[in-house]
Amino acid sequence: MPAPCVVWFRNDLRLDDNPALTAAARSGAPLIALYVLDDESAGDWRMGSASRWWLHHSLESLARDLARLGATLILRRGRAEFVLENIVAQTGAGAVYWNRLYEPWAMRRDGEIKASLRARGLAVESFNGALLFEPAQMRNKQGEVFKVFSPFWRACLATGGPEAPLPAPESFVAAPAPESDALDDWRLLPSKPDWAGGLRETWRPGEARARARLAEFAKSGVADYKVARDFMAEESTSRLSPHLHFGEVSPRRVWAEIIAAAGEAGLPFLREIGWREFCHHLLVANHDMPDSALDARFNDFPWRHDEGALKAWQKGLTGYPVVDAAMRELWITGWMHNRARMVAASFLIKHLLLPWQEGERWFWDTLVDADLANNSGGWQWVAGCGADAAPYFRVFNPVLQGEKFDPDGDYVRRYVPELAKVGAKWIHRPWEAPADVLRSAGVTLGKTYPLPIVDHAKARARALAAFEEMRT
Incomplete structure (x- = not known):
């Protein structure tokens, strides 16, 4: 019997159109399915909390799918190069297959692993599966x-x-399974407090x-x-x-x-x-895209530091209903509508003059779809400092955005229940509503729902002045 081959699963937790898995199955070699949780190599960009919740359930699903074909998903935690060396030594594997990742840290690591394994005589192949x-x-x-x-x-x-796309393999030969970690021991799920109730209601990984x-x-x-x-x-x-x-x-x-x-x-x-x-x-x-503006001029942008404003934005307490609904949708479901992402990001950057990296980090921890390329690319687009970016002087008016893209106020009512009884005419600008309207809706501004933490017109003028200061 030929030496076994290792299929190293990463962000390709599927059987369908999985080039690495298909290549391994076609080789005829007994197959070892491996997933490695390598937080150390990822450094500052290790998976955030919401992503770890998703990963737990996705690995459970993949393990069930592999089991139907007779294979066990092996789980190991640690630096990937050491884990692979250990697996190869334990099993006598003669080949390793994986689908490529494109994060800078992963590309560096994978290149070194490929060279090391090949130097030891193993066949190593990587594929585009992403x-x-x-x-x-x-x-x-x-x-x-x-x-x-x-x-x-x-x-x-x-x-x-x-x-x-490639069809999923109908069968393959599974090698004897080496020792595996228990998924629960990785503690990817929240314990106390259990903040994942909304994620469980919203998603099935x-x-x-x-x-x-x-x-x-x-x-x-x-x-x-x-x-x-x-x-x-x-x-x-x-x-x-x-x-x-x-x-x-x-x-x-x-x-x-x-x-x-x-x-x-x-x-x-x-x-x-x-x-x-x-x-x-x-x-x-551009390997530094998650941390540095592609437009180098923005390295001199006069960003503010305001912990209180940042916390208000994170918690959905800015006083602008569509922004607050967006941020609460994120916290509850681990996801945010794309239009809402643009409005909320613009508010942080241009109304509050806080660095786009602050928003990027918050999204990284709270989004179930947190993706280094998409996250950094999207934030730089809104900030006006990325490739093909929206110009910095384009400042979303959160009131007009709400009235245009949530005309009946249903999105706000879903995530900002304090305003549930406010009519569509005023729900996106409650500070302008007549006193009797607010009273009948049970709203006391500054108590049951905050007043705006900035004035839109003044914030816009401040943002444009900061942009001019950077350019001069």
Whole structure:
């Protein structure tokens, strides 16, 4: 019997369209399925609390799926290079397969692991299981990384689309399983206080739910996506982002099913998959993107330090209902509607003049779909300091954004119950409501719901002045 091969699972917690798993199954070698929790290598960007909750349940799901094919998912915690050395020594493995990660720390680590294992005589292969196209594949006419999204997206479409997704292996030979950690011993779930109730009500991690959600959206949601996606109270987005981040469904599978269901009508949604792709390509080319502005001028921006304002934003107590609803949705569900993300991020950066990195860190800990490329790319876009960024002088008016994209106030009422009885006319500007309206709604500003912590017009003027100061 040939020496066993190791399939090192990472952010590819699925059987379908998993190139590393497929290659291992086709090799005919007995298979060892391994997941390594490597917090040490990740450093400052180890998974946040909400992501760890998701990971626990996603690993449970993957273990069940592998068990149906006769394999055990081996769990080990520690530096990946040491874990792999130990697994190889224990099992006599002759090959290691994995799908690539694109975080800077992971790329450095994986390159070193690949060289070390190959020097010891093992066959080591890595694959693209996370993106539509490899970053090195997409270049502009000058052979450089795209810095603007629209031409990047046109170049993606000009390829005719990504490769077809691979079917899940129907069978493989499982090697005897080495010793494994117990998932519960990793303590990925909260203990006391148990803050994950809203996550449990909102999400079902795992490949089966990811595929079901994709099928539902392809059938009944994608046709209206272009118009409906901005309305925060509506269930009009795919909510695939955490499933994509953890690799419970591949972007190639998403592409294939959306095109099959909707044809060109699916392109507005696939454009959002393209933005995910763009952010990953930017991260590969700019390893300091999570910490430093791509536009170096912003290194001299006169940011403020205001712990009280930051806490008010984090807790959804800014006095601007749509911002507060967004931040409470995040805390309760581990997710936030994309329009709300833009409004909440703009408020932190431009109304409060707080560094975009503060928001990035908060999202990293609280989002179930926290993704280093998307998170840093999105925050830099709003701040005006990233690639193809919204100009800094574009300041979202949270009142107008609420009135336009939550016209009946249902989104605010869902997450800011203090304002549940305020009518649509005043719900996005309660400080302007007549006293009798507030009294009949049971609202006492400054007590049951805060007054605005900044004035929009003054905050906008302050932000524009700070931008001018940076430019001079």
